[in-house]
Amino acid sequence: MAEHPAYPVGLRLTGRRVVVLGGGQVAQRRLPALIAAGADIVLVSPRATPSVEAMADAGEIAWRRRPYRDGDLADAWYALIATSDHDANTRASAEAAAHRVWCVRSDDADAATAWTPATGHSEGVTVAVLTTDARGRDPRHTAAVRDAVVEGLRDGTLVAPHHRTRTPGVALVGGGPGDPDLITVRGRRLLAEADVVIADRLGPRDLLAELPPHVEVIDAAKIPYGRYMAQEAINNALIEHAKQGRSVVRLKGGDPYVFGRGMEELQALAEAGIPCTVVPGISSSISVPGAAGIPVTHRGVAHEFTVVSGHVAPDDERSLVDWPSLARLTGTLVILMGVDKIGRIAETLVAHGKSPDTPVALVQEGTTAAQRRVDATLATVAETVRAQDVRPPAVIVVGPVVAVGPPAAE
Known part of the structure; x- marks a missing residue:
């Protein structure tokens, strides 16, 4: 048998009986896919991991809490044998062969009649990678090939053209x-x-x-x-x-x-x-501060953060931001598009009660190779922006969280 490669095939198990022997880590990994396939699953095992037990409690599988017995595989279409008892595995494998039930064995792949491929999914496509030579089986290499193909399909580096007409x-x-x-x-x-x-x-x-x-x-x-x-x-x-x-x-x-x-x-x-x-995309309001070492929330420091646009000044009649209310908040204020207005914004916050010593960080070109962080306070931020020539795009963070992480590099 080892001289011939395995024949790949997709099993349609909806409503069909599948027997799993053993409730350990192997079953925990394999059961979710069998459940997703709609199989009628019977687990035979005296014990199970908490995750497998939760599947039984949820009614996703039927659990017979006992060791394997002859006859357990009689009506099965497919069997997964994964107990720690080698003798029981051998007897179950023989029963599967007698009833012509395709059988996977976790302890002895060469004695099995079926192998489980390394599988992954991307946009309605299942990628299954199977070693063709039983003598040279390398599960890690197989999984690595699977991961490379799936990642390429997902991130667009491996482009498979659609031959059916796409909807514009x-x-x-x-x-x-x-x-x-x-x-x-x-x-x-x-x-x-x-x-x-x-x-x-x-x-x-x-x-x-x-x-x-x-x-x-x-x-x-x-x-x-x-x-x-x-x-x-x-x-x-x-x-x-x-x-x-x-x-x-x-x-x-x-x-x-x-x-x-x-x-x-x-x-x-x-x-x-x-x-x-x-x-949806990752907003710069949280990712850029994070990339600069600033958490927008931190236990014991800030329990909320507010994101506002600073593209119009506080005294501009077009502004929809309630700056006086923001000045009274104790959490983090994240300002986008506000570099050229930060002087007036800082003055307004201080005028309505925010301490002039409140830390401020400006992160320019965040997450890129040109990222730059400049620290200041509400009292000094306007002059700092001019002196350090801070330019858009930059995310401005106001609040004590600025001082939690490492300061800006000198």
């Missing part, structure tokens, strides 16, 4: 704070499958270089606006490309809905009858 539409993808490794798996996959990418300057620009040559990349900041406002021009570009039957990705920095105008784009697409998928 738009995906609003949050690209994260800037580091290309911080985009979500789903976002990266959609980016790899796109025909057109309309990108913000704050999105993970390094990912654009990985796109195939046929993908049209449009810089949202350079769309000819004509008689339209900037956002209207972007909305129209999304609609026009989608109506041409293309798969469009709107690649945005951070999260589409955190000061990203994602809802405006979604509403415009909905009015035009264009299907849209929203892929």
